[in-house]
Amino acid sequence: MAEFYSKQLRQNVVRRMRYNAENALYNGHKMLGYKVDDTKHYIKDEATAPVARYIFKQYADVKPLTEIADELNAQGVRTVHGREFKVNSLRHILKNKAYTDVYEYSDIKIKDGMPMQTLMIQKQGTRF
Numbered sequence: 706m707a708e709f710y711s712k713q714l715r716q717n718v719v720r721r722m723r724y725n726a727e728n729a730l731y732n733g734h735k736m737l738g739y740k741v742d743d744t745k746h747y748i749k750d751e752a753t754a755p756v757a758r759y760i761f762k763q764y765a766d767v768k769p770l771t772e773i774a775d776e777l778n779a780q781g782v783r784t785v786h787g788r789e790f791k792v793n794s795l796r797h798i799l800k801n802k803a804y805t806d807v808y809e810y811s812d813i814k815i816k817d818g819m820p821m822q823t824l825m826i827q828k829q830g831t832r833f
């Protein structure tokens with residue numbers, strides 16, 4: 706009985722997460738510069754979007770990730786999880802396709818699935 710319930714629960718969770726992804730809805734992933742509205746769609750977060758733009762601008766200006774993290778931490782800025790910025794957290798933000806207007810979950814990719822960060826600097830090549 707418990708095994709059946711466990712399998713059924715897993716199927717329901719996977720089905721719902723795929724549905725959310727197919728409709729570009731919030732699937733439990735917080736992102737700097739975005740918040741979630743009442744309909745579970747991502748919208749621009751005016752409070753944290755400037756931080757995301759700052760990260761991309763500094764990266765485009767070829768500033769080392771350690772310096773960017775140190776500057777943000779010195780200002781008291783924290784990640785969406787309330788932690789200090791590290792090189793890996795910055796790398797995760799810079800590689801996230803959501804900042805280039807693509808909603809991505811597993812094998813599902815939706816162009817124009819995220820609200821475009823109009824002042825965001827588009828990714829230009831990679832330094833990783």
